[in-house]
Amino acid sequence: xxxxxxxxxxxxxxxxxxxxYQLALDVGRxxxxxxxxxxxxxxxGVMEAAARGAAAEGGLTLGILPGPSVQDxxxxxxxxxxxxxxxxxxxxxxxTADALIAVSGGAGTLSEIGHALKVGKPVIGLHTIPNLHxxxxxxxxxxxxxxxxxxxxxxTPTIPPRRFSAPLPDxxxx
Amino acid sequence: xxxxxxxxxxxxxxxxxxxxYQLALDVGRxxxxxxxxxxxxxxxGVMEAAARGAAAEGGLTLGILPGPSVQDxxxxxxxxxxxxxxxxxxxxxxxTADALIAVSGGAGTLSEIGHALKVGKPVIGLHTIPNLHxxxxxxxxxxxxxxxxxxxxxxTPTIPPRRFSAPLPDxxxx
Amino acid sequence: xxxxxxxxxxxxxxxxxxxxYQLALDVGRxxxxxxxxxxxxxxxGVMEAAARGAAAEGGLTLGILPGPSVQDxxxxxxxxxxxxxxxxxxxxxxxTADALIAVSGGAGTLSEIGHALKVGKPVIGLHTIPNLHxxxxxxxxxxxxxxxxxxxxxxTPTIPPRRFSAPLPDxxxx
Amino acid sequence: xxxxxxxxxxxxxxxxxxxxYQLALDVGRxxxxxxxxxxxxxxxGVMEAAARGAAAEGGLTLGILPGPSVQDxxxxxxxxxxxxxxxxxxxxxxxTADALIAVSGGAGTLSEIGHALKVGKPVIGLHTIPNLHxxxxxxxxxxxxxxxxxxxxxxTPTIPPRRFSAPLPDxxxx
Numbered sequence: 041x042x043x044x045x046x047x048x049x050x051x052x053x054x055x056x057x058x059x060x061y062q063l064a065l066d067v068g069r070x071x072x073x074x075x076x077x078x079x080x081x082x083x084x085g086v087m088e089a090a091a092r093g094a095a096a097e098g099g100l101t102l103g104i105l106p107g108p109s110v111q112d113x114x115x116x117x118x119x120x121x122x123x124x125x126x127x128x129x130x131x132x133x134x135x136t137a138d139a140l141i142a143v144s145g146g147a148g149t150l151s152e153i154g155h156a157l158k159v160g161k162p163v164i165g166l167h168t169i170p171n172l173h174x175x176x177x178x179x180x181x182x183x184x185x186x187x188x189x190x191x192x193x194x195x196t197p198t199i200p201p202r203r204f205s206a207p208l209p210d211x212x213x214x
Numbered sequence: 215x216x217x218x219x220x221x222x223x224x225x226x227x228x229x230x231x232x233x234x235y236q237l238a239l240d241v242g243r244x245x246x247x248x249x250x251x252x253x254x255x256x257x258x259g260v261m262e263a264a265a266r267g268a269a270a271e272g273g274l275t276l277g278i279l280p281g282p283s284v285q286d287x288x289x290x291x292x293x294x295x296x297x298x299x300x301x302x303x304x305x306x307x308x309x310t311a312d313a314l315i316a317v318s319g320g321a322g323t324l325s326e327i328g329h330a331l332k333v334g335k336p337v338i339g340l341h342t343i344p345n346l347h348x349x350x351x352x353x354x355x356x357x358x359x360x361x362x363x364x365x366x367x368x369x370t371p372t373i374p375p376r377r378f379s380a381p382l383p384d385x386x387x388x
Numbered sequence: 389x390x391x392x393x394x395x396x397x398x399x400x401x402x403x404x405x406x407x408x409y410q411l412a413l414d415v416g417r418x419x420x421x422x423x424x425x426x427x428x429x430x431x432x433g434v435m436e437a438a439a440r441g442a443a444a445e446g447g448l449t450l451g452i453l454p455g456p457s458v459q460d461x462x463x464x465x466x467x468x469x470x471x472x473x474x475x476x477x478x479x480x481x482x483x484t485a486d487a488l489i490a491v492s493g494g495a496g497t498l499s500e501i502g503h504a505l506k507v508g509k510p511v512i513g514l515h516t517i518p519n520l521h522x523x524x525x526x527x528x529x530x531x532x533x534x535x536x537x538x539x540x541x542x543x544t545p546t547i548p549p550r551r552f553s554a555p556l557p558d559x560x561x562x
Numbered sequence: 563x564x565x566x567x568x569x570x571x572x573x574x575x576x577x578x579x580x581x582x583y584q585l586a587l588d589v590g591r592x593x594x595x596x597x598x599x600x601x602x603x604x605x606x607g608v609m610e611a612a613a614r615g616a617a618a619e620g621g622l623t624l625g626i627l628p629g630p631s632v633q634d635x636x637x638x639x640x641x642x643x644x645x646x647x648x649x650x651x652x653x654x655x656x657x658t659a660d661a662l663i664a665v666s667g668g669a670g671t672l673s674e675i676g677h678a679l680k681v682g683k684p685v686i687g688l689h690t691i692p693n694l695h696x697x698x699x700x701x702x703x704x705x706x707x708x709x710x711x712x713x714x715x716x717x718t719p720t721i722p723p724r725r726f727s728a729p730l731p732d733x734x735x736x
Contacts, residue, residue, distance in 0.1 A: 042285045044294050077293060102293055108309050108333070108648065111216045119251060119276055119293050120218050122309035126630065126646040127503050128299075128476040132306075135282050135296035147522070151502025155475050157495035159282070171519065174495070282474065300456065300472040301677050302650040321696070325676025329649050331669035345693065348669070390633045392642050425641060450641055456657050456681070459564045467599060467624055467641050468566050470657035476647075480654075483630050483644035507630070 046076040047102070048188050049137030051130075051152045052086025052145045052168070063166060064089035064143045066181035072099025074189060079104065079136050081129065082113045082120055086143045091116035104129045104136070131155050139188040142168040142175070162191035220250040220366050221276070222359070223311030225304075225326045226260025226319045226342070237340060238263035238317045240355035246273025248363060253278065253310050255303065256287045256294055260317045265290035278303045278310070305329050313362040316342040316349070336365035394424040394540050395450070396533070397485030399478075399500045400434025400493040400516070411514060412437035412491045414529035420447025422537060427452065427484050429477065430461045430468055434491045439464035452477045452484070479503050487536040490516040490523070510539035568598040568714050569624070570707070571659030573652075573674045574608025574667045574690070585688060586611035586665045588703035594621025596711060601626065601658050603651065604635045604642055608665045613638035626651045626658070653677050661710040664690040664697070684713035 048071045052064060068090035071078045078094040080087040082103020091101040095116040103117035108124035123129040130148065134140065134155040139162040142149050149168060156163045157174045164184045165175040176191075178184050222245045226238060242264035245252045252268040254261040256277020265275040269290040277291035282298035297303040304322065308314065308329040313336040316323050323342060330337045331348045338358045339349040350365075352358045396419045400412060416438035419426050426442040428435040430451020439449040443464040451465035456472035471477040478496065482488065482503040487510040490497050497516060504511045505522045512532045513523040524539075526532050570593045574586060590612035593600050600616040602609040604625020613623040617638040625639035630646035645651040652670065656662065656677040661684040664671050671690060678685045679696045686706045687697040698713075700706050 042287050042291075042294060043289045044284065044287065044292060047284065047294075100293065102295070104295065110218065110221065110310060113216050113218065115217045117216075118218060119274065120216060120221075120310070121276070121278070121295055121306060123306050124309050124648040125302075125306075125476070125650055126479065127482075127506060128473070128479045128647055130503075131474070131476045131479075132295060132297050132299075134475075135298050136284060136294070138284075147502050147505035149502070150520070151499045151506060154495050154497070154499025154502055155478075158475060158499060172498070298474040299476055299650070300653065301656075301680060302473055302647070302653045304677075305648070305650045305653075308649075321676050321679035323676070324694075325673045325680060328669050328671070328673025328676055329652075332649060332673060346672070390635050390639075390642060391637045392632065392635065392640060395632065395642075448641065450643070452643065458566065458569065458658060461564050461566070463565045465564075466566060467622065468564060468569075468658070469624070469626065469643055469654060471654050472657050473650075473654075480643060480645050480647075483646050484632060484642070486632075 044077065045100075046074075046138050046189070046192050047079050047136055048076045048185070049079045049133050049140040050086065050090035050143060051080065051133065051140055051149050052090075052143040053149065054081075054083050054085040054087065056085040056089070056144055060086060060144045060167065061089040063181055065093035067141055067143060067166070067184055068093025068095075068099070069097050070182055070185040072097035074185065076189075077102055079133055081105070081133060082117050084114060086145070088114040088116060090143070102136070104133050127151065134159065134161060137161060138192045139164065141166060141184045141188055144168055162188065164188050218251065219274075220248075220312050220363070221253050221310055222250045222362050223307050223314040224252060224254045224260065224264035224317060225307065225314055225323050226264075226317040227323065228255075228257050228259040228261065230259040230263070230318055234260060234318045234341065235263040237355055239267035241315055241317060241340070241358055242267025242269075242273070243271050244356055244359040246271035248359065250363075251276055253307055255279070255307060256291050258288060260319070262288040262290060264317070276310070278306050301325065308333065308335060311335060312366045313338065315340060315358045315362055318342055336362065338362050392425065393448075394422075394486050394537070395427050395484055396424045396536050397427045397481050397488040398434065398438035398491060399428065399481065399488055399497050400438075400491040401497065402429075402431050402433040402435065404433040404437070404492055408434060408492045408515065409437040411529055413441035415489055415491060415514070415532055416441025416443075416447070416449075417445050418530055418533040420445035422533065424537075425450055427481055429453070429481060430465050432462060434493070436462040436464060438491070450484070452480050475499065482507065482509060485509060486540045487512065489514060489532045489536055492516055510536065512536050566599065567622075568596075568660050568711070569601050569658055570598045570710050571655050571662040572600060572602045572608065572612035572665060573655065573662055573671050574612075574665040575671065576603075576605050576607040576609065578607040578611070578666055582608060582666045582689065583611040585703055587615035589663055589665060589688070589706055590615025590617075590621070590623075591619050592704055592707040594619035596707065598711075599624055601655055603627070603655060604639050606636060608667070610636040610638060612665070624658070626654050649673065656681065656683060659683060660714045661686065663688060663706045663710055666690055684710065686710050
């Protein structure tokens with residue numbers, strides 16, 4: 041029984057120009073403002089920008105890394121996960137996220153979109169690979185996050201945020 | 215470049231009696247008190263107890279799940295990761311943790327100990343499979359956590375905790 | 389130091405109509421006739437058809453399965469590999485194949501094409517998702533296999549087939 | 563519906579002395595003589611020795627590799643599988659094999675034994691990590707293979723070997 045906040049994935053290229061970087065940063069900011077966890081691949085480019093935006097808003101950032109070391113995470117990742125599974129980590133990002141926002145991206149992003157569509161996760165496209173059946177294309181960062189949350193709310197039950205300050209019952213099992 | 219706090223893994227059986235549950239709960243509490251992230255397999259028994267203890271202290275709990283859905287996480291997991299990779303998720307727990315504490319455990323725990331020893335991660339054993347070369351056996355929860363932190367401090371550079379409240383520099387890339 | 393024959397991957401939908409089935413079957417036949425190993429996802433539809441075609445020519449068929457049991461393989465798979473890693477097995481197909489031929493296909497195939505392009509493996513498309521940058525589109529089964537072999541020969545050194553009937557040298561290590 | 567022969571896994575250290583090498587080689591020979599497929603990790607030491615023994619008898623050898631390239635396989639591997647998943651490939655060996663024989667071995671082998679016991683696969687130990695509950699220890703290569711086959715026959719239905727020379731039925735789907 042899950043008690044975590046919504047989790048939004050941001051996928052995209054490991055290197056990008058300043059326009060895309062700003063776009064991903066805005067997406068990350070908006071995700072954190074709405075109280076969701078951001079999950080990404082934990083490296084540079086779009087992944088770094090989105091994590092940076094989320095971190096700037098005090099958001100929780102989760103990076104699923106392809107290599108064996110958490111040291112590879114960019115500095116905006118609060119919770120690094122080291123898989124040592126290379127590209128197979130893309131599948132983990134997809135399963136972990138409630139919805140995914142693709143910002144730009146190349147072949148790696150294409151694979152993630154494929155995996156997400158395969159399992160029926162909403163995919164929102166922002167300046168990404170065009171004309172993919174099943175991707176919902178938008179033009180701005182706020183639209184992308186707005187649509188991601190709209191899709192989640194329509195498909196998953198509302199989960200009250202867990203209060204971690206609650207005292208632990210002093211008897212045995214939960 | 216990692217900026218996350220230390221990450222301590224707790225591994226053990228998915229079902230356990232109340233004595234072991236309390237032991238794992240105490241381990242989780244102590245991990246959180248020291249400011250580390252707890253990572254575990256996200257399910258029941260020892261995993262639940264450790265996450266519960268950490269959550270009770272306001273700690274951050276990370277659950278690496280074998281199935282495809284974050285809904286499988288126990289309610290004390292703040293950050294669930296859905297792998298859909300079955301037992302291969304054990305390897306991810308090992309790579310993500312800086313040190314691992316085994317509480318009781320059977321064959322699954324044995325596999326995790328094997329993976330951890332293979333990559334040189336410290337493994338502390340608490341009422342777990344005996345006589346494994348490379349495992350440091352202790353008798354109490356505080357000893358286990360104390361030893362885990364001692365091993366981390368001697369092998370990894372001290373990392374100042376990241377302040378997420380810092381303002382974002384307003385110029386381009388980091 | 390590899391001594392295996394070339395390995396050609398065939399990717400595509402797990403269910404398909406008789407036209408696509410025949411197309412994949414012809415692709416499999418041609419792969420086996422040229423002495424290559426066929427690798428696929430080991431299940432139904434395009435995967436079954438390609439394996440069936442290869443098996444009919446006496447070819448070696450390798451099926452990388454998403455589930456935990458080799459019993460899931462279709463009857464034309466000679467060497468089943470059970471991963472229990474769900475969609476992450478797509479990545480294994482890509483790394484194992486020297487070139488990939490996509491026959492029809494949906495989201496799963498899209499993910500495999502993405503992974504293949506990411507690591508620079510040749511991808512030949514046959515009645516598959518159109519307009520993907522980096523995919524070489526053809527119209528017939530012989531063209532697809534012809535192109536796959538042409539791409540392999542230009543990029544990998546020729547490897548003489550290993551003779552398994554050779555006697556083992558009687559001294560220690562190889 | 564599987565039609566492959568039995569599959570026996572041989573697990574053990576990537577480096578070994580000549581005594582263990584000969585032991586693993588004898589295990590591989592005997593596996594092939596009985597018509598089973600040998601699966602192993604595809605690299606050196608015990609893995610190479612077992613594959614070499616099986617290849618010398620004309621057996622089919624399957625190597626599940628940790629890296630991204632089939633070129634890493636030892637020369638006795640007929641069917642290499644490149645996973646790029648590091649130690650997680652150990653789990654794939656376990657799921658693929660009907661029974662496993664551990665020859666010597668260290669931490670990696672310990673992880674494989676753990677995974678195998680977890681899913682109930684028979685594990686036969688030959689000069690390997692002692693005193694593991696659930697492992698059946700033997701002293702010679704013939705005993706190891708004999709026991710592996712005995713365990714398989716008692717737990718799985720007999721499967722007639724597939725004849726790949728059979729003509730393909732000329733009507734549509736199978």
